[in-house]
Amino acid sequence: MDWLTPSSLLYWSIIIYLTAAIVAIFFYRHPHLCTLFAQSGCIFASALGAASALKMILFDQETLIITPFESTVPFISISMTLDALSAFFILILSILVCCVSLYSIGYLKHYYNKRNVSAFHALYIGFILSMIFVFTAGNAVFFFIAWEIMTVISYFLVVFESEDVNEKAGLIYIVMTHIGAAFLMIAFMIMFVYTKSFDIFGSSEAIPATAKSLMFVFFLIGFGVKAGVVPVHVWLPYAHPAAPSNVSALMSGIMIKTAIYGLIRFILCYLNVHNTWWGILILCIGIVSAILGVAYALMEHNIKRLLAFHSVENIGIILIGLGISFVAFSQGNGILGGLAISASLLHTFNHTLFKGGLFLGAGSIQYATHTKDIEKLGGLIKKMPVTAVMVLCFSLAISAIVPFNGFVSEWLTYQSLFSIIIPGQTGINIISILAAAALAMSGALAAACFVKLFGISFLGKARSECALNAAEVPASMNTGMGILALFCLVIGLFPVFFLKVVDKVVFSISGTTVIGELQGGFLIAWYPINVSGNAITPSAIFIASAVIILATAALIRLVGGKVSERKYGTWDCGFRELTPRMQYTATGFSKPLRIVLRILYKPGRMLETEKGDSSYFPLSKKYRVWTEPVFEKYVYDPFLTAVKRFSLRIKLSVQTGSTHAYLVYIFAAVLVLMLYNRLA
Amino acid sequence: MVNVEYLIVQIIVVIMAAPLVNGIIKKTKALSQKRKGAPVLQLYYDLFKLFKKSTVVSDTTSWIFKAAPYIVFTASLVASLLVPVTTMIDSVWYAGDLILMVYLFALGRFFMMLAGLDAASTFGGMGSSREAMISSLIEPSILVTLMTVGLTAKSTSSYQIMEFMKGVDAPLIRPVYLLTFIALLIITIAETARIPVDDPSTHLELTMVHEAMLLEYSGRSLALMELGASIKQLTFITLLANIFIPHDQFIFISGAGAVLISILIYLIKVIFVSILIAVAEVSTVKLRLFSIPNLAALAFILSFIGFMQHFVLGR
Structure with missing residues (x-):
């Protein structure tokens, strides 16, 4: 069947996305119909996309080239290429889009008659398509075009709920990402200068080592801004809270992962890692981002800003895995490199699931209470029991607590760190043990932060009217979140199946397979992950826990007999009745x-x-x-002041407004160009 | 596949021995203060009585409050299964390692902190908030300590580390093990809510951490929480005892007798470590809450120096 090849499935998926966007614009007068058509189109298209990606990863391993449009202008052709790495990211994207679209059907209701919903759908679908193009771009020019389209569309989505604050958020976002894009452009130019080609899948042998290191640094800055690593993370905490929650879920869930894709695609696959310091640099950035991200998240009481800082943390954890793999590949240790990169890819997948879910949860809270401030919430578990269970699942997952998926990828990261430490090395050993400490600390701080988030907003008594009047959100919203929560649990319990998918991707990147290292059988062995003798079996642990809980309950009944349970007020030290204001606040916590x-x-x-x-x-x-925004105040503000002062000076001395001066500049420029042409 | 004998022996020994540790520590403290003190088995009587008592539940609480004791207890018990009391029986090492153990305790702690916030009481929130701080500071030290010890044995599974340590003669005179032993002792004290980090014997709001989170609990829920905490304490003591003071290589007979002797020696070691903790508790005062970071830093630095000594500078 020709119809079922990955490329045609992807092709149909794109067609359906486009159709959905056009239908959405067509029905702009009927927000309800338009939402239904557009989002169900997205669900269907994303299912096709996921099918295409899964088929690509599991069955067809060779790279497919789809070139729908060849132009006569040199180097500009829309060439789409699908290989296992692209397919993996399209798989993540499709799963998230499916759930977010399901969620959006309910969530967008409160935008009806307030904003132009059909424009939102068109932008939303354009955003998804641009990400598909980023993941499948076969040459650097098309990659860059798709990258920029993605940035611009996400800018419009960020300012969709336009208020003054959002405009500032959008501005910071677009300025930061364009600085990153400039670095990417320089890197692509260096690439072209030496190889005379923009082909991403070409060979990089013609590039000298120094230029490669330069390209590495530029790629790191360019993609780092998009990923939101410290110290270029400042746009994240502005952009995420400003955007509608379903867009934040997509942005944090998958858009920042385009940077991870870029790092793997351009540094690991294209440049090949030659220097150990590349990996060590990434490892250091990962450590700093993991710790600072979660530390700043702790101080935030706006749910979405808090979650945005957690994205910084998780990108840090992903980069720790990536850094180890770069170090290992540069040392020629393919197995360890493969293990570390599978940890990194699995964490990318996991983060998409739980962070997407958490942003949707934040959206649900906002939908029900009309506030993002957790100090105003409280007691929501009684009003929104289903949402509460799912937010709890995601909170456990992001804090890397068993039996959820976050633990599995962090365990693999720990094991990669464990394997890279060999007696005798100096730098790598010290950095690795510090990375392990950072991972542990970020896990504990994340747990603290999510106890705060869940405990203050869902437990206790309502702290304001808006929390008191909250009600459960529509079923479609909960279904969308529920699928993500289910994925989190299933990956946590049966990680080996998902690791097999990741392993195929790793095999296509590095030519090494780690599934030999990760032994695990079928249900008999309950999917243990076994890295060279260190093993965990999350499902066995889960079953054991279930048995122990039941046995404990039965035993207590046997020992203690049936006892009564009395409802009474919380202990108030014998004074008057406790008020909600006497509870611990998030600030106090x-x-x-x-x-x-x-x-x-x-x-x-x-x-x-x-x-x-x-x-x-x-x-x-x-x-x-x-608390002070330390980075903005002590890093960005002095820098901006310096730039402003410099610009002012330039304006006064160079851009004087005198026509004579401008004529001299033009003459000088022509002279320089002629000289350059002569010499070259 | 699953080693049933191991599970049975482990569960029985752990549940039976865990409250004993509290008794020994209390008795040692009492004797040092020239008091007679409560009987060593007091916690058993308390637990047994609590299981039979009816419970009072705050009407602000949700299902989290009721589920938390079961989750805390189960997480502690399952984590303790990953740290064998004796290496005479093949353990369930393929089910989990020390990293999993740390994160199982994190699961218990997560729910305990939530339960503290559930009743809308100020005390609970205070306990949770302080616990969040202490655990965040102590967690890096735990991982670095366990990884350093694990790296010398090239495994993160406690069973395999213990097997490896059987071959190391006199571990405690080697710098790496001595330093990690002291670090793990500090961690044990911090993790089990003992002086100088927390005071288990008072209900004074200025000092309490662990007790503040449990303030709303009564009856069997309280019993489960207490038992869970004492199992966690025993698990850390088992790590200290069986990794750094290996004993199984001295048992030359085989079969059920060997297991019994091994468990007896294990219990003696547990008593020894408990007395060590009691001495530490008697000879220090409770630290100010904001001095705890120094203690955590001390544990971290000790284990880090141990790591540096063994893996960077060479032996």
């Missing part, structure tokens, strides 16, 4: 860590007292506590 890690936050506080007749009975007291 994170206070100990704010004090311990004060060097990162530079916290400040102010107590204002309005005095009454007696100093013992003040009329009112106002306590304010804040």
Whole structure:
């Protein structure tokens, strides 16, 4: 059947996306119909996309080249190429799009008659398509065009709920990503200068070693901005809260992963890793991002800003895996490189699932309570029980707690770190053990942060009217999240099946297979992951836990007999009834860590007292506590001031407004060009 | 596939021995203060009584509050299965390793912290908040310590590390093991809510951490929480005892008798480590909450120096 090849499936998937977008625009007068058509089109198209990707990874291993459009202009052709790596990222994208679209059917209801929903659908679908093109681009020019389209469309999506704050968010986002894009463009130019080709799948042998190192640095900066690594992460906490939640889910779930794709595609596949310091640099960036991302997340009380900082953390964890693999590949240790990169790819997949899910959860909370501030929430578990269970699942997954998927990929990362430490090496050993410590600390801080998020917003008593009046969200929203939560649990319990998919991808990248290292049988062995003698069997642990819980319950019943349970108020030390204001707040919860890690936050506080007749009975007291945006204040602001001052000076001395001066510039430029032409 | 004998022996020994540790520590402390103290078996009586008592549940709480004791207890028990009390029986090493153990405890801690916030009481939130800080600071030290010890044995599975340590004579005079032993001792004290990190014997809001989270619990839920905490304590003590003071190589007979002797020696070691912890508790005072980072840093630095000594500088 010709119809079922990966390329034709992908082709049909793209056609359906386009049709859905056109239908959405056509029905702009009927927001309900338009949403239904567009989002169900997306669900169908993403199912086809996932089928195409799975078929590509599991059955057809060779690279497919689809070139639908060849232009007469040199180097500009829309050449789409599908190989296992592209297919893996399209698989992640498709799974997320399927769930987010299902969710959007319900979520978009509160935009009806307020915003142009059909324009939203067109942008949303354009965003998805641009990401598909990024993942399948066969030459650097097309890659760059798709990359820029993705950036621009996501900009419009960020400012979709346009208010003043969002415009600033959009501006920071577009400026930052364009700085990154400039570096990418320079790297592509270097590529062309030496190889005379923009072919991504070509050979990089003609590029000298120094130029390769330069390209590596440029790729790292260019993709690093998109991924949001420290210190170029500043756009993330602005853009994510500003965008509608389903868009944040896509942006954090998959758009920042295009950078991971780029790093693997251009550095590992195209340049080949030659220098150990490349890997060590990535490892260091990963460590810093993992720790600082989660540390800043702890101080945020806006759910979506908090989640945005967690994206920084998780990109850090992905980069730790990637860094180890680069180090291992540069040392010629293919097996370890393969193991580390599968840890990294699996974490990419996992992060897409749980972070996408968490942003959808944040959307649900906002949908039900109309606030993003967790200080105003509380007690939502009773109003929104289904959402609560799913947010709890995602919180456990992101904190790398068994039996969810986050643990599996972090375990693999730990094992790669464990394997790379060999007595005698100096730098790599120290960095690796520090990376292990960083991973542990980020896991514990993430747990603290999600206890705060879940505990303050879902448990306890409602802290405001909006939390008190919340109600469960529509079923389509919960279904979308539920699929993601199910994926999180299934990957956590049966990781080997998903690792086989990842392994095929790793095989196509590096030619080594790690599934020999990751032994695991069928149900009899309950899918243990076994890396050279160290093993975990999440499903056995899960079954054992279930048995122990049941046995404990039965035993207690046997020992203690049937006892009564009395409902009573919370212990109030014998004073009056407790009010919701007496509960711990998110600010209070994170206070100990704010004090311990004060060097990162530079916290400040102010107590204002309005005095009454007696100093013992003040009329009112106002306590304010804040943390400083350290990176913006101490890195970006001085830099911006310097740039502004420099620009001003240039303006006064060079761009004077005098026509004579401009004529001299033109003359000089022509002269220089002629000289250059003569010499070259 | 699953080693049933191992599971049975392990579960029985762990559940039976865990409350004993609390008794020994309390008795040692009492004797050092010239008091008679409660009987060594007091916690058993308490637990047995609590199981029979009716419970009072706050009406603000949700299902999290009711599920938490079971999850905490189960996570501790399953984690303890990954740290064999004796290497005489083949363990279930393929089911999990020390990293899994750490994250199982994290599961228990996650739910304990949530339970603290569930009743909308200030005490619970305070306990959770402090626990979040302490655990975040101590977690890197745990991983570095366990990885350093694991790296010398080239495994992260506790069974295989213990098997390896049988071949190392007098581990505690080697710098890497001595340093990691002290680091793990500090971690044990911090993880099990003991002085100088937390004071298990008071209910004073200025100092309490672990007890604050459990304040709303009563009856069998409280019993499960307490038992879970003491199992966690025993698991860390088992790590200390069986990794750094290996004993199984001295048993020359085989069969059920060997297992019995091995368990007896294990219990003696547990008593020894418990007394060590009690001495540490008696001879220090509770630290200010914001001095705990220094203690965590000390544990981290000790294990890091151990790592450097063994893997970077060479032996």
